[in-house]
Amino acid sequence: MSETTVSKRAPKLLRQTSTGRVAAMLRDQILSGALPEGMQLRQEKLAAELGVSRVPIREALHQLEAEGLVRLETHKGAVVSGLSIDDLEEVYEIRARLETWLLELSMPLLTQQDYARAEALLATMAEDQQDEHWSSLNWNFHSALYAPANRPQTLELIRKLYLNAYRHFPLPIRLTGGRDRMHREHELLLKLCREGDVQRAKDHLEQHILMGARQLISRLKAMRRRDADHS
Amino acid sequence: MSETTVSKRAPKLLRQTSTGRVAAMLRDQILSGALPEGMQLRQEKLAAELGVSRVPIREALHQLEAEGLVRLETHKGAVVSGLSIDDLEEVYEIRARLETWLLELSMPLLTQQDYARAEALLATMAEDQQDEHWSSLNWNFHSALYAPANRPQTLELIRKLYLNAYRHFPLPIRLTGGRDRMHREHELLLKLCREGDVQRAKDHLEQHILMGARQLISRLKAMRRRDADHS
């Protein structure tokens, strides 16, 4: 046997490629806001930081471009993409359409376990003061209510819209002032689901999404104005 | 007038990269059905055919993977992805939700020019016996009705869903028997829009999409069964 055993550390499920790792890494950084919109992504710099050559970097960037997270301009490089205010509003409108639809489908199918899970998530969100995981907990709560609808593609589509829109709101304004309101709205939504009032539940969810978006966007506008003035 | 093409994107007269050419080429081939679902895409073969090295091929494949047109498995290669029957049905359901929404938004804003354009498209579809361009004409007709809603992201999303679903229906069954029915439904839709009956127009559009899907899918099922038996 060829004795090439160079102390290969437990390979396990290390079936991941460099390109995949790089893509996942960059995706996380962008969606978390660590790489702000407009930031230039230099291939060589990334390659050095991540310890790979430029080839997997480029492959990952092409993936992210198709996902809409970066813009690639020929011979100029990659830039973290941004969404205009109009784009953001439209994303929330799409969410409102699709989420109310999923809720309508899933409401008759919700079990006590689903409700228990949703309530547990609400409790966790209320307790956690760090705001760190609020975004993902919030998504988990919403998706828990839609899961019985059994529309995996729709759910995945909404998830991407949610994450991609959310990153544009810097942490300071994501929850400011809205935390209690959000909690009350979530509880009301759950109550309406339990009561089986489909129409009111849908209307409430639509308002929850659209009004939340409007609030966030108005704060974002104010912040951008302030930034523009300051500079 | 606004009788130009629907492409609102920037004129892509910029330097085109090999990767971009390859991606566009493969995308066309896949969406047109020339590369059938399940087909293996060999990097070296594609590179030879297109006269480039494997690098741009790989970058293009990563783009197409993010677009959902191919599946990439580590060290095994790329295959043209397929949609299950359930997936197809779900795609049409999403279309029904979003298209009825856009129609509701745009109906009050439709002008005589919009109607004229839609009717011209219908006429072209009726005349053209080749079925060659029917798919894109059909899309142009639908999108013409939604354009005034001014929801570019939604429109683009629907377009992708439409094209990506349509390719799974082989040419022989795309129109069989349904051509006249489609034409009548399109004319009725236009009539309802002109009359300003939002609710009936939305309901009709929803039925148009969902029933069309059901018809196509049942034919597809039959065909797959027959194929399975034959082999």
Place this chain on the structure above:
DNA sequence: CGCTTGAACATTGAATGCAATTTTATTACG
């Protein structure tokens, strides 16, 4: 002083080469 020019530099785009992995072919054995 402002503007153009162009050359050095920086960055991206693509080809080549090689290692890692999978697939196919071949052989050994029951």
Place this chain on the structure above:
DNA sequence: CGTAATAAAATTGCATTCAATGTTCAAGCG
């Protein structure tokens, strides 16, 4: 004859290298 073991071939993943393009900046000219 069928099946497991194994070598050979094919294929992918990635690093390196070279080519093409964009950017910067200083010198030359009005």
